[in-house]
Amino acid sequence: MKGITVSGDGAYAEFQPGLTSGELLRALWAQGKETVTGSCLCAGIMGIMLGGGHGYLQGLYGFPTDQILEMRVVLANGTLAVASAEENEDLFWGLRGAGHNFGIVTLTRYKVYPSGPKWSQARLVFPGSHLEQIFTLSNDYLSIDSHPAGLILWYVFSRRPDLAQEPVIVMDLIYRGDLAELENLSSRFIALGALEVSMYTEIEYPDLYKLNTIDETSVVCKKGAYRHLFRSYLKRHSPEALRAVYNIFSNVITRTPVWTYYNESYAADILSATQDMKRIIVESSGEGQQNSYVNYAVGDETLAEIYGSAPWRVEKLKRLKSQYDPQGKFNFYLPLA
Numbered sequence: 001m002k003g004i005t006v007s008g009d010g011a012y013a014e015f016q017p018g019l020t021s022g023e024l025l026r027a028l029w030a031q032g033k034e035t036v037t038g039s040c041l042c043a044g045i046m047g048i049m050l051g052g053g054h055g056y057l058q059g060l061y062g063f064p065t066d067q068i069l070e071m072r073v074v075l076a077n078g079t080l081a082v083a084s085a086e087e088n089e090d091l092f093w094g095l096r097g098a099g100h101n102f103g104i105v106t107l108t109r110y111k112v113y114p115s116g117p118k119w120s121q122a123r124l125v126f127p128g129s130h131l132e133q134i135f136t137l138s139n140d141y142l143s144i145d146s147h148p149a150g151l152i153l154w155y156v157f158s159r160r161p162d163l164a165q166e167p168v169i170v171m172d173l174i175y176r177g178d179l180a181e182l183e184n185l186s187s188r189f190i191a192l193g194a195l196e197v198s199m200y201t202e203i204e205y206p207d208l209y210k211l212n213t214i215d216e217t218s219v220v221c222k223k224g225a226y227r228h229l230f231r232s233y234l235k236r237h238s239p240e241a242l243r244a245v246y247n248i249f250s251n252v253i254t255r256t257p258v259w260t261y262y263n264e265s266y267a268a269d270i271l272s273a274t275q276d277m278k279r280i281i282v283e284s285s286g287e288g289q290q291n292s293y294v295n296y297a298v299g300d301e302t303l304a305e306i307y308g309s310a311p312w313r314v315e316k317l318k319r320l321k322s323q324y325d326p327q328g329k330f331n332f333y334l335p336l337a
C-alpha cells in the first residue's frame with residue numbers, strides 16, 4: 001500500500017500507509033513538492049507521524065503530525081471512520097500524537113509545499129576539549145531571534161583517530177540557503193578552532209540525507225544491527241552534563257569499537273552506558289521528569305511523560321481509547337490502557 005496522489009491544487013497529498021519517509025519524500029520531490037517526513041529515510045512514515053515525528057523541515061512547517069489534514073481509519077468495531085478538523089474531531093486530535101492506539105489508518109491527507117531551494121552545510125570537527133565552548137555558543141543560537149527556521153544544528157561524538165586521540169565532536173550546521181549566509185551563521189563556531197572544516201553547497205534537498213548518512217544505504221538503516229535510541233527534551237544545553245556524557249562515551253568507545261553494532265555481547269555495556277547518559281541529561285533538564293518523544297519512548301516512562309504532563313491530556317486520551325478501542329485491540333505500541 002504505497003499509493004500517493006498530489007491534489008490538483010497542489011496543497012496536499014493523499015497516501016497509503018506502506019510508505020517509508022524516503023519513498024514519500026522522493027515521490028513528492030519528483031512532482032515539485034516537499035513536506036515534513038522523518039529525517040531517517042528508512043523508517044515508515046505512519047509510525048513517525050502517528051507519534052508526532054521529527055524531521056529536517058520541522059522548523060519551517062511544524063512536525064509531521066501537524067501536516068495531517070484527514071485520516072481514514074478502520075476502527076476496532078470494523079467500521080471505517082474519517083477523522084479531520086470537521087469530522088470526529090476528538091479522534092483526529094488523538095491520532096496526532098497517540099495515533100498508534102485507535103485503529104488502522106488506511107489513507108492520510110497531508111499538507112505538501114512547493115519544493116524548496118538548495119541547501120548548504122558546514123561540517124566542523126572539534127577536539128573534545130572544546131565541548132563547553134561549543135555548547136555555550138549553541139545556547140546563544142537557541143534563542144528565537146538568532147535561529148533561522150531553516151537552520152539545523154546537529155552534533156555527534158565520534159572517533160577520528162586521524163585527527164585526535166580522544167573522541168571528537170562533529171558539528172553540522174545544515175542550512176536551507178546559500179553558502180554565503182551559512183558562512184555567516186557558522187563563523188562564530190569556526191572561530192572556536194575546529195580541527196577540520198568542510199563546506200558543502202548547492203545540495204538538492206533529497207541529497208542531504210546521503211550526506212548525513214541517514215538515507216536507506218546508511219549504517220543506521222542496516223537490517224540486523226543493534227542501536228539504542230534514548231531521548232530527552234531540553235530547552236538548553238547543559239555543558240556540564242554534556243561533559244559527563246562525553247566522558248562516558250569516551251570510556252565506552254575504548255571497549256566497544258562501534259555504536260551501531262552487530263555483536264550482541266556488547267549490548268549490556270552499551271545499554272548501561274546509555275542509561276547513565278540519559279540519567280545525566282534528564283537531571284540537567286531541571287524538569288524533574290523524563291519528557292519523551294512518543295516514538296523514542298523505551299517503556300520505562302509514565303503515560304504523562306510520553307503523552308503530556310497536563311493531567312487533562314492523558315484523561316482525554318484514555319476516554320478516547322475506551323470509546324474507540326474498548327477491548328485494547330490496538331495495544332501494540334505505548335498503549336493508553
Ligand SMILES: Cc1cc2nc3c(=O)[nH]c(=O)nc-3n(C[C@H](O)[C@H](O)[C@H](O)COP(=O)(O)OP(=O)(O)OC[C@H]3O[C@@H](n4cnc5c(N)ncnc54)[C@H](O)[C@@H]3O)c2cc1C
Nearest residue numbers: 017038039040043044046047048053054100104105295333
Ligand atoms: C533507524 C531508525 C530511524 C528513525 N528515525 C526517525 C526520525 O528520523 N524521525 C522520527 O520521528 N522518528 C524516527 N525513528 C523512530 C520512529 O518514529 C519509530 O520507530 C516509529 O515507530 C517507526 O514507525 P514505522 O511505521 O517504521 O514502524 P512500525 O513498526 O511499522 O510502526 C510502529 C507502530 O505504529 C503503529 N502503526 C503503523 N502503521 C500504522 C497504521 N497504518 N495505522 C495505525 N497504526 C499504525 C503500530 O502501532 C506500530 O506498532 C527512527 C527509528 C529507527 C529504528
